[in-house]
Amino acid sequence: MKYQAPRGVKDLLPPDSENFRRLEDEIREVFGRSGFREVRLPIFESADLFSRSIGESTDIVEKEMYLFSGKGGETLALRPEGTASLIRAAIEHRLAEPGRVERLFYQGPMFRHERPQAGRLRQFHQAGAELLGSSDPDDDVDLIATVSRHALATAVPASRLLINSMGCPECRPAYREILVGYLQKNRELLCETCQRRTETNPLRVLDCKIPSCQPVLEAAPHIAEFLCPASRNHFERVCRGPRRGKRPLHRNPQACQRARLLYRNGLRMGVGRLGEPNPHGRRGDAITDWSAISEEAMCQGSGWPLALKDSFFSESWRGLFLWQPVRKFIWRSIPWRRPSRPYAHRILAALRDQGISAVGIFGQARVKKAFLQAEREGALFIGLVGGDELSAGTITLKHLASGLQKSLPAFPPEDLADALRAPWLP
Known part of the structure; x- marks a missing residue:
């Protein structure tokens, strides 16, 4: 008998x-910075x-799980x-607790039939x-910058940043009612699956890929018309935030409508090329699928998954991935006031380009707590920006x-990076 790889999987040969190993290393470098x-x-x-976390009415649960x-x-x-596994681990090991900010990433094989x-x-x-x-919009801006940096570091050409808001528990019910009607x-005019989901989970209808459903979905009401002031303010602040290389955010009401993960100030984000699968990100708090894992799970947060191997095997992306090892150095920034936050974002981006692991602490209202957070995360330096x-x-x-404390020019970033790497003596 001649054995072959099962349908839908591929061997990865030299x-x-x-x-691909270099691509995995690049992921560690980008997220680590x-x-x-x-x-x-x-x-x-x-x-x-x-x-329970993804949703029983989703294609993944109904048809695709092994x-x-x-x-x-x-x-x-x-x-x-x-995401569900990481959230389960965070709850089980007490990483998702009030007042604590954790930045975690994962990578590895996933399986869908x-x-x-x-x-x-x-x-x-x-x-x-x-x-x-964290519920701070500037942390969302920073996460978008990180994923944008991944797209540039792996030489993904013509990538676009797509963004949408799915509102919050206060404003989403009104939109849901209008959408169901x-x-x-x-x-x-809808497929059989969409007809069923109209009754069980209408927001999931927006994620349908069946061509015959697209005219109906394209003409569907947009949630942007129903956002409450808090959700609208959060969304606008994210859209105004600085981005890597001044790359624009494209507001797309049809983008990234994976509707089970929808919570307060529910941003939906994606980056990808036209004609290629787009990865999706989202923000939420008190999120439904966390409470499905643990009734006591109440935490704000945002995240972004990236499908790597599918894109790696795509002929139009093949050979585009670049990799350069860089030296890491841990540093944290605390912006004192909101007007200084765009300036802090510029410093963070510039230092990451220099191989410095740099993090903005935006969500802490008290400087003392920000210092404690930086120390817990193993920072060597605190940077104060006011x-x-x-x-x-x-x-x-x-x-x-x-x-020891010093005031140094923030630019050029090469000089600041050299100062961080130089010996500091009491």
């Missing part, structure tokens, strides 16, 4: 295997974890995505970054081990 730390997650979990029975009789599943096609495999490699414990009026620093083009640096 030189592709060597290039933004202060994210790696979590290794199990390949399989309880099937109930995914059915299920098997354990010897104890429990139903297990090969992981179809990484879907129809193999260009840019889509049944075993695919996904990386994801999750920022837990619209879908019911056009019920006969009105005086903004006017003078400087940054106040404090070396945590020695207590």
Whole structure:
């Protein structure tokens, strides 16, 4: 008998295997420079974890999960995505607690039994970054900058940043009611799955890829018309935030409508090329799928998964991935006032380009707590940015081990990076 790889999976042979390892290393470098730390997650979990967190009415749970029975009789599943596993781990190990901010990332193989096609495999490699414990829009801006930096570092050409808001628990019910009425009026034009989801989970209808449904979905009401003041303010602040290389955010009401993960100030984000699968990000708090894992899970956060292996095997992306090792150095920035935050973002981006692991602490109202957070995360330096620093083009640096404090020019970033790497003596 001649054995072949199962349908929907691919062997990774040299030189592709060597290039893919470099791509994995680049992911570690990019997320590491933004202060994210790696979590290794199990390949399989309880099937109930995914059915309750992703949603029982989703294609993933209904059709695509690989299920098997354990010897104890429990139903297990090969992981179809990484977010639910990471959140489970964060809750189990008490990483998601009030007042605590954690930056975590994962990468590894995921499994979905879907129809193999260009840019889509049944075993695919996904990386994801999750920022837990912060509701500050500037942390969303920083996360967008990190993913944008990944797209540039891996030489993905013509990439676009797409963004949408899905509102919050205060404003989303009104939109849901209007959407259900619209879908019911056009019920006969929808596929069988969308007709069923109109009753069970209408927001999931917006994610349908069936061509015959697209005219109805394109004409559907947009949630932007129903955003409450708090959600609208959060969304506008993210859209105004500085981005890597001044790359614009494209507001797209049809972008990234993975509707089970929808919470307060629910941003939906994506980056990708036209015609290629887009990765999706989201923000939320008190999120439904966390509470499905633990009734006491109440935490704000945002995250972004990236499908790597599918894109790696795409002929139009093949050979585009670049990799350069850089030296890491841990540094944290505390913007004193909101006007200084764009200035802090510029410094963070410039230092990351110099190989410095740099993180902005935006969500802490009290400087003392920000100092404690930086020390807990292993920072070597604290950078203070306020009105005086903004006017003078400087940054106040404090070396945590020695207590020595200096005011240094923030630009050019090469000189600031050299100062951070130089010996600091008490």
